[in-house]
Amino acid sequence: MKFKIEKYLLKKTEELSFITIKHGGEFNLEGYTIPKGGLDVPIKNEVLVKGIKEKTAQDKINTMSIADAMIYIMGIDSQFKYNEEYRKFLDAFSKKVNINIKEYMGYMSKKYFDIGEITDSLIYLKAMISMYPNDIDGLYHYSIVCQELAKQYQKDMDKEAMNKFLLEALEKLEMVIQLDENFALAYYHLGYHYYNQGQYLKARVIWEEAQKLGLDADLMAEVQENIGKMDFKVQYEEGYNLVFQGKCEEGLEKLLPLEQDHPDWWNLLFMIGLAYKNMGEFEEAKKYFEKILITKPHQVDTMVELGLCEASMFNIDKAIEHFEQAAKIKEDPEILCNLGMAYLNKGDIDDAIYYIERAYELDPQDEITVACLRELDKYR
Structure with missing residues (x-):
């Protein structure tokens, strides 16, 4: 099973230490033998410190503590090199002491969640769904805890982490409804x-x-x-889907009625303008794009669409003006290509070469840029 959020958990490995159990070491686990080269087993630092204070010998450390730490590291790092060996150990250990490992992981997750240790709660659930990938309750609760951690990252203003945990929750919830x-x-x-x-x-x-x-x-x-x-948002989505499908008249039937109640919703105005532009009604499209720029003067996509409208109406100087404004805000290959092609249509070869070659420097794999470069070569 793949996880999007592991890098945010790896720091928890600092809470673990490892001790080496030699081959032939006595665990008394029927069906399990320590590998010939020995095995590095984890132990939580808090358990190790407690053992030292109580003068507990290393080989007398509670086997349950080792099993718990194995679960913990498996929950932190799904690619840890000893995970498969730890699974074998846990299987033998659960049979010996008659403990249900899955129930134990669920218990530990709830215990940590209840005391506000949300990351630890997630680690036990992550270990659970790694070992039992079709466990519906485990996947569901894992998703819920991911959502809780996303809220924490939102409070910390860490948008990247917040989005990763939300996407992780979404992915696992979709797995839940596939299973049930x-x-x-x-x-x-x-x-x-x-x-x-x-x-x-x-x-x-x-x-x-x-x-x-x-x-x-x-x-x-x-x-x-x-x-x-959300009725009006559903209608908006239906409308822009129709526009992107090339059904602009049908799209406008959905979008235009929304304008009266939402006259300043720039996304709506943009889609209406785009529909008109795609229908060749450039003057009507310009009205909507210009209205957007009154309230959002730095909206780059709107500047580009205005430039395309002007270019389609052979107003090359105005098109260049809009493309240049957009390029100052965002040096994007597509914008630069539009600007370069506008200069080429104007007969200004030097500026056309400058902007199109600059676009190529930024992204030599971009298909539009490569096509513009080929067109430009005809005029060199």
């Missing part, structure tokens, strides 16, 4: 993930499924309210 299509709470949480990603159609479908499967009264009311509030 009737898991209502997984649908409930998935709806929020899709909503926050701007996938409103998907969020509505998922929340409606959660309602069909049954939620408690409070969650049912919450979901119903969410669906009601």
